[in-house]
Amino acid sequence: MTAINQDQKEFWNGNGGSSWVSGQEEMDRFLAPFTEQLMTHAVPAKGERVLDIGCGTGDTSLKAAAAVGASGSVHGVDISQPMLNLAESRAAGQGASHASFAEGDAQTDTLGDAADLVISRFGVMFFEEPTVAFKNIHAHTKPGGRMVFICWQPVRENEWVHIGLGIAKKHVEFPPPPDPYAPGPFAFADIERTLGILGDAGWSNAKAEPFATKLNQGSSARDAAESLMLRGPISRVMMDKTDAEKEAVLSDLTDAMEAKMVDSKVLLGAGVWIVSATA
Template identity: 40%
Template structure:
């Protein structure tokens, strides 16, 4: 396996005794989703997603930047926006390595690669990063989906130099992000009942409780944990928010088996519910997040 110390091609090897997936309850769910419907949907909506998430990207990269020429690991890089933003800060002599489980998204990211940026399809929970060579690690909404949080964060720490910083953005509670739950409530009368959600299960809001995050990071060997509120204005047009609500997330999952009549009713209901939140065709959304930092 090649070392991360240089800027050549990256080759990662999975740990022999580890799972290759990061799903919550079924080991193949996350890999299957992000390599098929989830990855395809994100790829189709890439420009929208990049624009929507740019305020979080900017806050993350500003906080995680370790200096020109350094090496940064980007966990759950998706289509590569955060990895490329960091690469521009690091310069051509640095390395910004984006890691994601989704082959379709890594393909998109690799097509945009800039000097100092590299991408690899890998599960950060289980892959061998080749020793402690990174000066920092970061993640924008990519760390809440591991099947074993303690193991995942311990593995990420193994790739960082002693004293290197971890910085990630994660969602606070649904109550802090009402636009995430309004579409589901509007669609519910037209869809089969969904099972109760376990708030501790891997998923978008798994890290809503900051004390839980502190516990996970402490058990996996991190120190100097700091968790602060990040309220990022993320305005989005009504049409784009309707599209996003129907293409990704729980409503999209429930619609996969629905007939056209049901799809139409759900679209109408979601549109009506979100129209009530719009001002001149724009929903003035604010992303309610935590910005978490810790030391290896």
């Protein structure tokens, strides 16, 4: 296991996973526009078997489970056990016995029975070897099966990212910029490269559709700023900063969020790619 891959697993089984679990309802609301787009494009049908890559706390898996019904099934895979624990609890609470969850790495692990449909909401950009991962996913998809996933467009198209980064960089030192193609939220922002990876992995008819929206970051400027600090793109950098540095960033970020209030909501621009392909 390489250092990058291990880093991802440690983060999502540590502070990264626990912060998502504690903010599950908030994150589901924040990501709701993309969940809707994912389901609209994927169109899970009654009786189908769905594989959800990077299923997290189970929001997309449970929506797919409702669509395929008891005659179908959904299998969610993630590297974060804390998030999977919550997904299993939510499924039990909804009586979704046809939704199952397992800790696993889509790059190398067995992903259950062959799927009719593969979905992912921001769960595929963290692969250290994306071609290997998509080959493995392809091997777990029925011939002619389809895949739909959502990944972020470049940072410049995502206000919810660059507004926080700009403010944080005024107060704290950031590490050198990573390789833009290294595992991370924006690893698939170069969509031509991403489509090329899918082709190399054996997928056909790969295409991408842009989608832009405004994300509801919360009902108060302070809550929105705190959420970006805890679960946004600056969270990992701010984790080990001093209380004074954190408060300075939080204060300026709160002021910035105040300027983004519309009808008692903090709305921030976001852009994604909706990618589809056929096995």
